[in-house]
Amino acid sequence: MLEIKNLHVQLEEEDKQILKGVNLTVEAGKVHAIMGPNGSGKSTLSYVLSGKDGYEVTDGEATLDGEDILDMEPEERAAAGMFLAFQYPVEIPGVGNMTFLRTAVNAQRKARGEEEMSASEFLKVIRAKAKDLKIDADMLKRPVNVGFSGGEKKRNEILQMAMLEPKMCILDETDSGLDVDAMKLVADGVNALRDEGRGFLVITHYQRLLDHIKPDVVHIMADGRIIKTGGPELALEVENNGYADILAEVA
Amino acid sequence: MALPQIKQDATDARLAALEMPQGGWSQAAREDALSRVRSMGLPGARDEYWKYTRPDTLVQPDAPQAALLETDEAPIFGEVDRLKIVFVDGVFSAEESDDLAMDHVNIDRLADASDIHWAKDVYGVLEARGQTPVQRPLAALNTAFATDGLLIHVTGKAPKPISLIYRHASETSDAILHHVVKVDSGAELTLLENGPAAARFNKCMEVEIADGGVFHHIRAQGRDHERRAVTGIFTRLGEESVFKSFTLTANGVLTRNECVIELTGDNAVAHVAGACVGDGDFHHDDTVFITHDALNCESRQVFKKVLRNGATGVFQGKILVKEGAQKTDGYQISQSLLLDEDSQFLAKPELEIYADDVACSHGSTSGAIDEEGLFYLRSRGIEEGPATDLLTIAFLAEAVMEIEDESLQDEINGRVEAWLSRRRG
Numbered sequence: 222m223l224e225i226k227n228l229h230v231q232l233e234e235e236d237k238q239i240l241k242g243v244n245l246t247v248e249a250g251k252v253h254a255i256m257g258p259n260g261s262g263k264s265t266l267s268y269v270l271s272g273k274d275g276y277e278v279t280d281g282e283a284t285l286d287g288e289d290i291l292d293m294e295p296e297e298r299a300a301a302g303m304f305l306a307f308q309y310p311v312e313i314p315g316v317g318n319m320t321f322l323r324t325a326v327n328a329q330r331k332a333r334g335e336e337e338m339s340a341s342e343f344l345k346v347i348r349a350k351a352k353d354l355k356i357d358a359d360m361l362k363r364p365v366n367v368g369f370s371g372g373e374k375k376r377n378e379i380l381q382m383a384m385l386e387p388k389m390c391i392l393d394e395t396d397s398g399l400d401v402d403a404m405k406l407v408a409d410g411v412n413a414l415r416d417e418g419r420g421f422l423v424i425t426h427y428q429r430l431l432d433h434i435k436p437d438v439v440h441i442m443a444d445g446r447i448i449k450t451g452g453p454e455l456a457l458e459v460e461n462n463g464y465a466d467i468l469a470e471v472a
Numbered sequence: 473m474a475l476p477q478i479k480q481d482a483t484d485a486r487l488a489a490l491e492m493p494q495g496g497w498s499q500a501a502r503e504d505a506l507s508r509v510r511s512m513g514l515p516g517a518r519d520e521y522w523k524y525t526r527p528d529t530l531v532q533p534d535a536p537q538a539a540l541l542e543t544d545e546a547p548i549f550g551e552v553d554r555l556k557i558v559f560v561d562g563v564f565s566a567e568e569s570d571d572l573a574m575d576h577v578n579i580d581r582l583a584d585a586s587d588i589h590w591a592k593d594v595y596g597v598l599e600a601r602g603q604t605p606v607q608r609p610l611a612a613l614n615t616a617f618a619t620d621g622l623l624i625h626v627t628g629k630a631p632k633p634i635s636l637i638y639r640h641a642s643e644t645s646d647a648i649l650h651h652v653v654k655v656d657s658g659a660e661l662t663l664l665e666n667g668p669a670a671a672r673f674n675k676c677m678e679v680e681i682a683d684g685g686v687f688h689h690i691r692a693q694g695r696d697h698e699r700r701a702v703t704g705i706f707t708r709l710g711e712e713s714v715f716k717s718f719t720l721t722a723n724g725v726l727t728r729n730e731c732v733i734e735l736t737g738d739n740a741v742a743h744v745a746g747a748c749v750g751d752g753d754f755h756h757d758d759t760v761f762i763t764h765d766a767l768n769c770e771s772r773q774v775f776k777k778v779l780r781n782g783a784t785g786v787f788q789g790k791i792l793v794k795e796g797a798q799k800t801d802g803y804q805i806s807q808s809l810l811l812d813e814d815s816q817f818l819a820k821p822e823l824e825i826y827a828d829d830v831a832c833s834h835g836s837t838s839g840a841i842d843e844e845g846l847f848y849l850r851s852r853g854i855e856e857g858p859a860t861d862l863l864t865i866a867f868l869a870e871a872v873m874e875i876e877d878e879s880l881q882d883e884i885n886g887r888v889e890a891w892l893s894r895r896r897g
Contacts, residue, residue, distance in 0.1 A: 271851050274843070299853035311848035315866025321849070324862065329853035364866070381852060 222420040223247040223270075223389050228281035230262075230269050239265045241445035242281065247389065250417035254431055255424045256456060257442035258464050263424045264308060266442075267393040271305040272298050285389055299325075300332035302388030306378040306395050313365040318377065321365045322347065322384055329385060350383045354410050372403035379410035390414070391422045396430035408433030428460035441467055479513040482531055486514055489533035490617045497589040498582070501596035505615035508600065512609040521606055524786040524818045525728055525757040530610060530702045535646035535672030538698035538725075545890065547637070548666050548692045548883055554635035557622065561640065561670050562647020564620050568637075576628030576659065582621035582650060591623040591652045598678040598706035602732035606761060611704040611730070614676040618650030626659040626685070633662035638669030640696055645670035651677040655685035657710070662877070663687070668694020668724070669701065679707040681715055683737055689717040690880050692887060693724060697753070700726040705744075711737030711766070718875045720884050721748035721756055722891045728757040735762070735769040735797075745774040745874035747884070749864075749891050750783035750815075757786035758806075764797040764830075773804040776871040778864055779815035780895075790822040793830050800825075802832035809867045810838055811860075861892040 223246065230240040239262045247253045257263050269276050270283060272295035283291050290298050313321065327337040338346070351361060354376045366374050375395055382390055392411065396404055411421070411434050423434055431439070431453065439455040440447045443464065448471045449455065459467070475483065487509070492502055515527035529536050557579075558568035564581055572579040580589075596615040602608055624634065636651075647670035655661055659682075669675070681687050693701060701724060707715050721727055733742045748756045762771045777785035787806035808817030819836040841863055849859035865888055872888075875881045 273847050273851075294856070295847060295850035296853050296855045296859075299851055305851055307848065307851075311842075311844050313845050313848070313863070313866055315869030316862055321852075321862070324858070325849075325852035325854055328855060328858065332853065385852065 222249045223283070223285055223422065225283045226281050228269070228283060229279045230265060230276050231279055233275050233277050239276075239445055240269070243445070243447055245440065245447060247420040247422055249420050251437045252415065252421040252423060252434060253438045253440060254436040254456060255422065255440045255442050256426065256459055261442045262445040263442055264393055267305055267391045267424060270391060271295060271303060296328065296332070299385070299387070300329045304382055304385060304387035304390045306375075306382060306390065306392045308394040308397060310366050310374040310378055312367045314367050316365050318363055318365050319347065319361045322381060325381070326384055347384060351380055353413065354380050354383075355406060356380055371398035372400065372406075375399060375403065375407050376410065379407055383410065383414060388418065389420045389422070391424070393424045394426065395423070396425055396427060404430060405433060428456045431456045443468055475513040476516075479516045482516060483509065483514045485533050486531055486613070492617055493583070493619060497592045498595055501592065502616045504600070505596050505612045508603060508612040509609055509616060512603070512607045512612065514609050514613065521759070521788070524788070525726075525755060529700055529726060530672070530674070530728070535644055535670070536698070536700065537643050538640070538671035538696055538700070539643060540640060541668070541694070541696040543695070548887055549635055549664050552633060552635065552664065552880070554633045554664060556635050556637060558637045558639060559620065559647075559649065559669065561642050561645035562620055562649050562673070574634075575631050576626065577630050577634070577661065578625040578627070579634070580623040582618060582623060589623070590625060590654065594652045594654055594678050594680045595650070598680065598708055599676060599704070601708070601734065602704070602706045602761070608704060608730060608732070610674060610702050611676050611706070614648050614650055614674050614704070618648045618676065621650040621652070624651065624653045624661070626653065626655045626661040628656075628658075629660040630662070633664050635664040635666075638665065638667035638673070638694065640668040640670055640694060640699065643671055646672045648674045650675070653677065653679045653687065655679070655681045655687050655713070657682040658684045660686040661688070663689045665689070665691040666694070668696040668699040671699060673699065673701040673703070675701070675703040677705050679705065679715065681707065681709050681713040683710040684712050685710065686714045687716070688876065690875055690884075691717070691719045692884065693719065693721045693727060695723040697723050697725060699724050702728045704730040704732065706732045707742070708734045708736055709740040709742060712739045713737060714741045716743045716874065716876065717745070718871070718884070719746045720887060721746065722887065723750070723754065724756070725753050726755050728759065730759045731761070733760075733762045733771065735764050735766055735771065738767040738769070740766065740769045742770070743772040743774070743874050745772070745871045747776050747868040747871040747888070748785065749778045749888060750780070750785065751895060752781040752783060754779070754783040755786070756784070758789070760789040762791050762802070764791070764793045764800040764802065766797060768799040769797065770801045771803070772874070773806070774871045774874055775806040776868045777808040777817060778811065778867065779808055779817060780811035782814040784815065785817045787819045787821070787836070789820070790824065791832055791834070793825040793827050793832065795826040797827045798829040800827060800830040800832065802830070804834040805870070806836045807867070808838045809864060810840055857896045861889065861896070864892060865889065
């Protein structure tokens with residue numbers, strides 16, 4: 222599904238290499254996790270894949286179902302099935318959450334040549350999905366993420382994911398700022414979306430989230446590269462021993 | 473004191489081109505207003521109050537030509553249940569207007585009101601009060617020479633809004649309209665206004681609101697690109713009365729909207745808001761002066777401007793809190809969204825406070841589209857154009873939400889959306 226080959230990325234504004242040859246393949250139906258110390262390039266990877274400005278790809282490629290995504294605009298990637306759950310969801314005062322979601326759903330449908338969702342159909346679907354995530358009518362009506370708690374923002378990200386039904390979901394430190402209950406709720410939301418046609422890339426610092434969202438593959442990233450890949454046990458190893466051993470091992 | 477020669481000449485030239493309507497109850501007020509104009513002189517480029525907006529085309533004897541806008545867009549407020557009153561190039565059109573009868577509201581024409589009239593306590597009176605501490609000569613000129621307008625006396629709760637429609641039919645029309653609204657104690661009216669009115673439009677509206685009266689005003693100024701307008705609202709509020717005014721301005725080469733508010737009764741509330749969207753040859757000026765002269769009053773000024781392709785926005789807003797006006801709650805915000813580097817926003821927020829137990833805040837910002845927000849929307853599949861539009865509408869929201877009636881908010885947002893999508897082509 223998602224194939225990243227030898228991806229090299231530097232910042233546009235300064236001559237600083239962040240990703241130094243990332244190789245990664247996420248298969249449909251699988252959950253891959255990326256762990257790694259601060260500054261290893263995890264978030265950069267998620268931004269580059271979703272098309273944020275400010276990064277320059279100097280080498281390598283990334284494809285989604287064989288299609289080169291790096292030349293696409295962010296909205297084209299979204300329509301192609303890419304979704305990033307933001308580490309820091311952006312507040313947009315003045316735009317109602319519901320309006321935002323309906324605009325997004327229909328923009329993607331339109332881009333794919335599908336029929337737009339009617340207002341009543343949309344309402345029906347969103348109500349059901351919001352209920353599962355304990356998102357009430359008030360949160361749907363309020364401006365996007367404005368005045369939301371940390372947990373509410375992350376639940377709202379998962380709601381967007383549920384509504385947009387992407388092929389490839391990237392979760393960037395979705396566990397940050399969440400208490401145990403909120404994490405459980407978010408994880409349940411993600412697990413409900415696990416499907417044989419959908420791939421997940423879960424970026425996290427901690428093993429905790431992976432207790433709830435069980436990964437098939439765990440990668441360790443450091444200094445702009447994937448330095449080790451293994452099964453779920455690799456996450457436990459990090460939890461118990463930190464990154465030092467692994468870093469020493471590959472050095 | 474003699475006026476500077478250049479001002480004297482400009483004033484003389486303008487006055488020579490005008491003819492004062494004669495006779496009737498307004499005669500004395502008109503004569504007074506004329507003497508105010510003569511002593512003040514009409515605005516010139518050197519006047520401090522006109523520092524950011526050139527008044528010459530508003531002052532010159534003839535209106536600069538303004539092409540009529542060709543559009544198949546249905547006029548705004550078309551779906552609202554309302555009493556419709558139409559002016560064509562500043563002249564009342566009985567043919568196109570509804571019957572001027574409505575429960576709890578008496579409507580007369582300024583042009584044909586009888587000799588003894590209630591409006592003489594208001595006509596030119598509030599405008600004259602608004603001449604200090606800052607002179608507003610174009611409003612005095614209006615009082616002296618207005619050729620048409622309405623006298624609206626609201627005695628109870630009006631069953632539906634009065635909707636004034638200003639059609640622009642001639643490329644050289646020069647309209648001077650003056651309305652007087654008197655809202656009795658406990659009475660309530662919503663007034664809608666839309667349309668370009670004329671090539672050049674000078675409009676003055678005096679609104680006297682008695683204790684417990686409520687007045688809502690929602691206006692959409694016409695989109696004719698070359699039209700010019702100078703408008704003044706002069707209002708005085710009694711105890712526990714409410715005044716709320718919102719204006720949408722899209723296009724128009726020059727607009728100066730002044731609003732002068734006097735809170736004279738305790739616990740009164742005055743909100744004035746504006747949203748404008750300008751592209752290219754567009755200059756929009758909001759000038760507001762709010763005087764708190766009673767206890768526990770609330771005032772809000774919320775002005776938002778979206779500017780592109782060299783458009784200019786101006787905001788001059790002042791809150792004056794007089795001695796003894798304790799517990800005043802004053803809020804003022806003026807913000808611009810500059811969609812490129814050619815556009816500019818000039819703001820002069822002022823506070824002058826002579827009471828010691830008040831809360832007044834003001835803020836002014838200029839900025840570009842929020843890149844983080846834009847990426848967030850695009851990452852959800854919304855294209856750059858519509859995403860920018862969504863953020864633009866969001867930027868204007870605080871002003872639009874000053875309109876209490878949600879369906880009217882939707883009408884205004886619909887106009888902004890249409891304007892934005894036309895810009896995207």
